[in-house]
Amino acid sequence: MKPALFTSTGLQKHFGGVRAVDGVNLAIEHGQVVGLIGPNGAGKTSCFNLITGLYTPDAGQFTFNGKPYKPSSPNEVARMGIARTFQNIRLFNSMTALENVCVGMHCRTGQGVLGAVFRTPAQRREEQRIREQAMALLNYVGIAQYADYLATQLSYGDQRRLEIARALASNPQVLALDEPAAGMNATEKLKLRELLQRIREDGKSILLIEHDVKLVMGICDQVTVLDYGKVIAQGTPAHVQQSPAVIEAYLGGLHHG
Numbered sequence: 428m429k430p431a432l433f434t435s436t437g438l439q440k441h442f443g444g445v446r447a448v449d450g451v452n453l454a455i456e457h458g459q460v461v462g463l464i465g466p467n468g469a470g471k472t473s474c475f476n477l478i479t480g481l482y483t484p485d486a487g488q489f490t491f492n493g494k495p496y497k498p499s500s501p502n503e504v505a506r507m508g509i510a511r512t513f514q515n516i517r518l519f520n521s522m523t524a525l526e527n528v529c530v531g532m533h534c535r536t537g538q539g540v541l542g543a544v545f546r547t548p549a550q551r552r553e554e555q556r557i558r559e560q561a562m563a564l565l566n567y568v569g570i571a572q573y574a575d576y577l578a579t580q581l582s583y584g585d586q587r588r589l590e591i592a593r594a595l596a597s598n599p600q601v602l603a604l605d606e607p608a609a610g611m612n613a614t615e616k617l618k619l620r621e622l623l624q625r626i627r628e629d630g631k632s633i634l635l636i637e638h639d640v641k642l643v644m645g646i647c648d649q650v651t652v653l654d655y656g657k658v659i660a661q662g663t664p665a666h667v668q669q670s671p672a673v674i675e676a677y678l679g680g681l682h683h684g
């Protein structure tokens with residue numbers, strides 16, 4: 428059997444007396460959308476930060492493509508094949524949408540002004556190729572018409588789509604999205620859901636932190652529910668929705684909605 432694309436086993440991170448992540452086991456299979464949900468402060472973003480090399484675990488192991496995986500820096504993580512977005516959008520505000528995606532492709536040569544003046548024909552062709560690919564990604568997420576707008580001129584929902592395009596620019600196997608629907612209206616959420624489905628159909632796996640339970644339950648193959656850093660339920664959306672621990676900790680409100 429093909430090994431899981433990604434696993435974490437016994438993952439732990441403490442901050443002082445707070446057990447932010449307390450023995451979390453996760454698995455992402457090829458082409459799956461895996462949801463990570465739980466109340467505020469449950470440890471979701473901390474898990475993401477451990478997986479993507481922003482935090483160092485106190486304990487636990489990862490595998491990626493069946494081999495031990497030690498995320499040492501966000502850049503290395505992207506090279507390995509895991510790209511992420513952030514809960515608080517992190518775009519380059521003084522750059523256009525297109526340039527933001529180019530950065531995701533590491534198109535910046537760091538040659539400065541002289542380098543730009545004395546570019547060789549091969550470098551120019553490479554730049555052109557990168558811009559074309561970046562444009563294709565903007566088209567893929569549905570915001571090609573804003574390619575030349577500054578990132579800050581885009582609506583909130585479109586900025587989140589731009590972040591996804593930038594993350595896709597490194598051609599990851601796993602796309603880790605931290606609350607992609609935050610601040611979106613119902614129409615934008617519907618478009619986001621279609622985009623995530625398309626990304627999955629195109630062969631990528633998605634790890635999704637999201638407060639919109641309807642979106643999570645509608646799109647995820649597997650869901651892990653955290654509370655106080657611990658896994659309180661894990662399985663299909665139908666399974667976790669019936670878990671008494673989940674209903675008590677988190678989903679209870681839904682049944683009154």
Ligand SMILES: Nc1ncnc2c1ncn2[C@@H]1O[C@H](COP(=O)(O)OP(=O)(O)OP(=O)(O)O)[C@@H](O)[C@H]1O
Nearest residue numbers: 442445446447465466467468469470471472473474
């Ligand atoms: N860098 C840090 N330093 C100290 N405490 C932290 C740090 N990061 C997270 N924590 C604490 O760890 C716990 C888990 O936080 P985390 O942000 O991972 O939860 P979350 O489930 O993502 O919450 P939310 O849904 O509100 O984003 C919280 O008690 C938080 O205060």
